[in-house]
Amino acid sequence: MSTDEKKQQLLDDIKAQFGDKILNAGIDYGMPVVVIDPSIHVELPKWLKAHESWTFNHFIDITAVDYLNGEHRYEVVVHLRSHANNLKMRMKTPIGVGKDVIAKAKADHADAVAKAKEEAEKEEKEPEEIPAPEFSEPSIPSLTEVFLGANWSEREVWDFYGITFEGHPRLTRVLNPDDFVGYPLRKDFPVKGQHRGSFPRGTVISNKRREPVMAKRTKPEPADHILPRTPWEQEREPVRKKEGDNHA
Amino acid sequence: MLKQVIDKEIADQQQLQEQELYDLNLGPSHPAMHGIFENRVKIDGERIIECESHIGYCHRSFEKLSEHYSYTQVNTITDRMNYVSSMANNIGWILAAEKLLGIEVPKKVQYVRVIMLEINRIIDHLICNGILGVDAGAYTGFLYFMEAREKVYTIFDKMVGARLTTNFGRVGGLDRPLYPEFADDVLNWVKVIPKVLKEFHTLLTRNRIFIERCRDITPISAERALDYGYTGPNLRAAGVEYDVRKADPFSSYEDFDFEIPTGTTGDVYDRYMVRMEEMEQSVKIIEQAAKNLPDGPHHADVPEIYLPEKKDVYSNMEAMIYHFKIIMHGIRPPKGEVYQAIEAPNGELGFYCVSDGGPNPYRLHFRSPCFYYYQSIEELLRGSLIADAVLCISSLNAIAGELER
Structure with missing residues (x-):
């Protein structure tokens, strides 16, 4: 069987197994892609992993995309690989409003x-x-029971998008500081945030959890006041937001 | 009655042990940590009972930044991920952008990319294995290869004008024409590598102290490695023959003849040996590519994407229009999403890019191989000694810049 036939066969098999839960299926830039209903977010990888000929047992990646508007705001994107068939696939689950x-x-x-x-x-x-x-915050079942590698990936997605993974053993921030406010990769989060979190982090093992040291919210003088302003800049709006504006 | 007594005895013993446990912070800034990793370990004497790792001290929000950068500017971010082998990241990103745009680059460009990727693989593995020796108590090895590493930086310098943050290549080709004696320089450099490797082998490979320090330390089975998302040398050390260069050839890797070395147990010694063997294979690939380097242009014929030469901009109407359009409007790929993976020195480096037809990526996710190795550390370190923990972390080759993006 050639590679293209194999990919088509995979999509056909998935469609035959899950029927109308598969919202869309196709081959995109040479990679089989399925868009699925959130109700089979765990069942599909489980089935693919246990399947005797497909065996998608190599975990590649979990991430998300924020589309801001539309019927579903987020898409959780999972990449999997079958070592036996040397095949990669993408699974997309639209969630949120x-x-x-x-x-x-x-x-x-x-x-x-x-x-x-x-x-x-x-x-x-x-x-x-x-x-x-x-409207509740976006949430989706966790893949940790299927793949060990999903643990930190899902923590990362929660850290940056605020998508809750139900059943995750330890859903805490992984790259941002523990006391960070907001979810930075959302499209309505500004590139220049104001909040600066603090290290070191708390620990779960020893019960001596350190209280997070609150960083002093220093508000530096906006550079607009310091720099000499050219005449044509007089009417310009101040670049920085005023004090008390909460971006999160 | 007897059972109760035994149970009480066991409970007392456990309580006693519980009191003797000791909390230790291995990192974030610790002389034995390469980078800023924080591992909170609970130890009983020298043995680690439980470990909890925290990362994020080197997070620089590359994914958010790249949503506001143009496709050319993102290239400068990718250098800063794995700074030991920065060109590999550049090549990965450029291949992803080219896949999205549907550009086929000339054979010469593909061969030059292969050469640079393999050179980077060699210097990355040299650093990794050298530091493994340092952690095992053999400092000399680290100094032996520094000369080879230094020499390759002169090639980088001639090629792109920088040594560490290379910003190599552009979408659609190379950033400038190759300098004339490039192939000779590479061949001269690569001649030395087998000698360096031989020195290295005599120092460490059959060294009894080194073997005893490394064998059966933090092994991982093939199933668990796949489950964790291991790729690259660490997965191959566990016995899984997966290499993106063979499995899904990019940049005409199918033209070259090389083998994929694999280990059996996935312990520290296997990872070391796989890396040593891979360097020899890289030497083979570089020799093949440099000897058969085809002639041709240094970029694809895509005037709406690749910047024209400066002298044409001032003399040629068309070139000026394209120059203006690229600078002012940027590269605008069609709507779509793409996942491009390359075999970076450290493992599968993936770029998941979503384009909405605008001048900057709508979403760009870096699938860094370290992230998936490092999450398994909590399991790997459980039950090992503190001295072995240091070896384990350095043999996984976790690099803070790539781990935390």
């Missing part, structure tokens, strides 16, 4: 509340309560 969808839902709710209040005033009675739309 886009920022524009949330904004629209909130605006609709505000409109509905205002309308109800207006009507109630006309009829001189208590306005009926309309429940506000609720």
Whole structure:
């Protein structure tokens, strides 16, 4: 079987096994890609790993992408490799709700509340309560029970995107300081953050967990005041945000 | 009754042991740590009972930065990942960008990339194995190869004008034409390497003290290594024959004749031997490539991506337009996402790049091989001695710049 046929065969097998849970499947730049429903985020790798001919037993990578808007905001991307077949594949799981969808839902709710209040005033009675739309933080089942390597990868994704992995043994920050605020790789996080976290970190083994030393929030003078301003810069907006602005 | 007594005895013993355990911080700044790794270990005498590692002291948010850099600028970030073999990172990123853009570069460029990647593999492995010797108590080996490493930097210097942060190559080719005596320089340099390796072998490979320090220290089975996401020399030491150069050839690696060395147990000695053998294979590849270096242009014919020569910009209308467009609008690949992996000295270095059609990557993820080795350290160190922990970390070749990006 040639490599291309093999890739097509793999996609066909996955589609036959999981049916309509596979939202999309195809070959992208020579790599088989499946877009799946979050409900089979653990089942599919488990099935692929245990499958007697495919045996996707080599863990490559877990990461995520933030698309900000749209029906689903995030995509959790998993790369796996089958050592027996020398084949790599990508598995994408869309989760979360886009920022524009949330904004629209909130605006609709505000409109509905205002309308109800207006009507109630006309009829001189208590306005009926309309429940506000609720959007939970993105979460997805953890792959740690299938692959050992998923442990730190998922910690990294949580660290940078705030995607919770349910069932993860130790979901703590891995690259950022423990007391860091916000999730830096989200698209609405600025490149120049204000918060600077502190080291050293706390430990879990010894119960003598060190209290995180809070870094002094020094607010340096904005360079705009120090530098001589040229005439055409007079009307320019200050580059830095004002004190008290919370970016997170 | 007897059972209760025994249970109580065991519980007392355990409690006694629990009290005798000692917490130690191995790192973040410790003379035996290469880089800033923090390992909190619970020790009973010399033996490590439990280990917990923390990383992040060298995190420089490359992934966030690269979302705001152009495709050419990202190249400068990648040098700073694995600073021991910076050109390997450059080549990986350029290949990823070229895959996204669909550029086929001339054979000459591919061969030069192969030569540089293999040179970097040799100097990376020399550093790794040399430091392994230092950690085992043999300082001399570290000094023996420094001369070879120094000489290769003169080639880098002539080639790109820098020694450490090389910024080698551009999307679509090399950054400048090759200097004339390049092939001779490389062949002259590579002639010395077998001699250096022989010295190294006589110093360490059959050295009884070294063998006893390294054998059966922190082994890992093939299944667990695959499960952890091991790649590169450390996976091959565990007995899995996986090399991206053979499995998924890039940059015309299929033209060269070489072998993949593998170990059996995945312990420190196997990792050392696999690296030694790989250097010999690299010498073979470099000789083949330098002797058969084809003639041709130093970049692909892609005027909308590769910057024209400066003298053309001032004399040629078309070149000026392209120059303006590339500088002002940047390289804009089509929408899509791509995963490109190369066999970097340390393992599979992957670049997962998502493009939205703009001048900078929408999302760029570096799959650094160290990250996956280093998470297994909590398991590997459990039950070993403190002195072996140092050997284990240096034989995995964890490099802080790459681990934490």
